[in-house]
Amino acid sequence: MKKLNKINSILFLLCISLSFAQQTPAPKQSKTIAIVGATAHIGNGTVIDNSIIVMEDGKLKNVSDATMSKIDTSAMEVIKANGKHVYPGFIVSNGTLGLVEVDAVKASNDLSEMGSFNPHIRSIIAYNAESKIVESMRPNGVLLGQVVPRGGRITGTSSIVQYDAWNWEDAAIKMDDGIHVNWPSSFSRGRWWLGEDPGLKPNKNYGKQVKELVDYFNESKSYNKGTKGESHIPYAALAGIFDGSKHLYINADDEKGITDAVNFAKSQGVSNITIVGGYQAGNVASFLKQNNVSVFLQRVHTRPELEDDDYDYTFKQAKKLVDTGVLVALEPSGQMERMNSRNLPFYAGTTVAHGLTKAQALQLITQNAAKIMGIDDAYGTLEVGKSATLFISEGDALDMRTNIVTKAFIDGRDISLETHQTELWKRYSKKYSSQD
Incomplete structure (x- = not known):
């Protein structure tokens, strides 16, 4: 009986773990990514209104004014972020x-x-x-x-x-x-x-x-x-x-x-x-x-x-x-x-x-x-040579009304923004939106 209770306890914990499984960590960055058109908040007091940010092998290869830079992005994955804001990871x-x-x-x-x-x-x-x-x-x-x-x-x-x-x-x-x-x-x-x-x-x-x-x-x-x-x-x-x-x-x-x-x-x-x-x-x-x-x-x-x-x-x-x-x-x-x-x-x-x-x-x-x-030396600001740890927000990230994060990267890895909370939000949004 004790053995059976122990097995039941393990199965219960396993079910709980699976039902609220964490998002799988993102794989290592495999291709060069360019974020174009966003307002870049560098983190050191500098703001670039129309920026181009290039990430390669988990590092920031370029952070500059898009109107002043001529960078060929044809071979890159391009994220168009006009009207959005980019920040270093908090x-x-x-x-x-x-x-x-x-x-x-x-x-x-x-x-x-x-x-x-x-x-x-x-x-x-x-x-x-x-x-x-x-x-x-x-x-x-x-x-x-x-x-x-x-x-x-x-x-x-x-x-x-x-x-x-x-x-x-x-x-x-x-x-x-x-x-x-x-x-x-x-x-x-x-x-x-x-x-x-x-x-x-x-x-x-x-x-x-x-x-x-x-x-x-x-x-x-x-x-x-x-x-x-x-x-x-x-x-x-x-x-x-x-x-x-x-x-x-x-x-x-x-x-x-x-x-x-x-x-x-x-x-x-x-x-x-x-x-x-x-x-x-x-x-x-x-x-x-x-x-x-x-x-x-x-x-x-x-x-x-x-x-x-x-x-x-x-x-x-x-x-x-x-x-x-x-x-x-x-x-x-x-x-x-x-x-x-x-x-x-x-x-x-x-x-x-x-x-x-x-x-x-x-x-x-x-x-x-x-x-x-x-x-x-590696984090805290968006500067060339530092880690590509940053995120894109729809608006001002210091304002709870407009901090809507659409993309986030840690060391250049495109990480998931899903959580058990967002999953529940989506689940119950469907429930109530489907009701008459």
């Missing part, structure tokens, strides 16, 4: 796509590990390339992302992937790009569900928690400088942030926490630093600029946290930082962050309504994200 910073499929199903959740100090935990090996959530990003032009573990003081090591692959090995663009740290909060809120005052209070353990982090880094540094007679995998995992080969991403929101975190990283000799979240980063923008610290700015579509904050506080933080010269990218973390990753272009669009130009807003989810993650 990049999710500080995301968890592919680590959780269904929050309520423990077996599909690989978001965090036990323990507080886990620099050796690698998110890439837990990444599920066949996630139905991942494929649902592509119809909005979100084609790349950083996969970040959560939980603990040092959460682990992130990697960067592209969103059309058979497995994590195929998906990986840059493995183990950086270490992620949750900086202690200098304030805490009372647990209202236990009858405590929900207001902000100083964190009495702040100094102790910071010291624990300092001690751990010092011990790791000593280990990596020593003979390493006895293996210590967590300490060894931190070596890259000391020699500059890895990035240090520090989750910190309050002004004091951000300042203390940067000073801590500098005192440890860390050169590549990014503040993640950065709710009050705008208050210390000059300090961040002076220390060459970049910011993954928290989700734009969130409410102000403090009673004295302006109603549009979160909407205008990006402009405040950009105007100061801080390198900024947008990230979607928070409640329902995996679902909200698909709204990345619309977060950028909101910053346009609050001061940034469209070109600046586009950079927040393309060039700037690529620069911070260290993949700007």
Whole structure:
């Protein structure tokens, strides 16, 4: 009976998997493709109104003004895109796509590990390339992302992937790009569900928690400088942030926490630093600029946290930082962050309504994200020699009313834009359109 139940369970899971099968990853680009006539948004601030973009062997061979270029396209596959727009693939910073499929199903959740100090935990090996959530990003032009573990003081090591692959090995663009740290909060809120005052209070353990982090880094540094007679995998995992080969991403929101975190990283000799979240980063923008610290700015579509904050506080933080010269990218973390990753272009669009130009807003989810993650040599902009990772939209991709993606390419591969959601939409559209 137990054996029969086990077989039934396997068959049930197989049926579920087949009924919602992911789209097959696209084959390698086999012929030269030219996109002609579209408005090309390069991603570095440049816009070409009437462009010709040539893709060959997964790379951009030509990106120029069609009125100024004489290119023979007779032997190419030509995509006529007059009146449409071409953008580099959008990049999710500080995301968890592919680590959780269904929050309520423990077996599909690989978001965090036990323990507080886990620099050796690698998110890439837990990444599920066949996630139905991942494929649902592509119809909005979100084609790349950083996969970040959560939980603990040092959460682990992130990697960067592209969103059309058979497995994590195929998906990986840059493995183990950086270490992620949750900086202690200098304030805490009372647990209202236990009858405590929900207001902000100083964190009495702040100094102790910071010291624990300092001690751990010092011990790791000593280990990596020593003979390493006895293996210590967590300490060894931190070596890259000391020699500059890895990035240090520090989750910190309050002004004091951000300042203390940067000073801590500098005192440890860390050169590549990014503040993640950065709710009050705008208050210390000059300090961040002076220390060459970049910011993954928290989700734009969130409410102000403090009673004295302006109603549009979160909407205008990006402009405040950009105007100061801080390198900024947008990230979607928070409640329902995996679902909200698909709204990345619309977060950028909101910053346009609050001061940034469209070109600046586009950079927040393309060039700037690529620069911070260290993949700007191949991704983030539409420039000759870089990866042909881009998409064609019917209109402005930062506006949810007009971002209608008709074609998308990852490394020159013509990827599917179908998802289980679009399949259901088509199914029920036929049902109701056929009724009298």
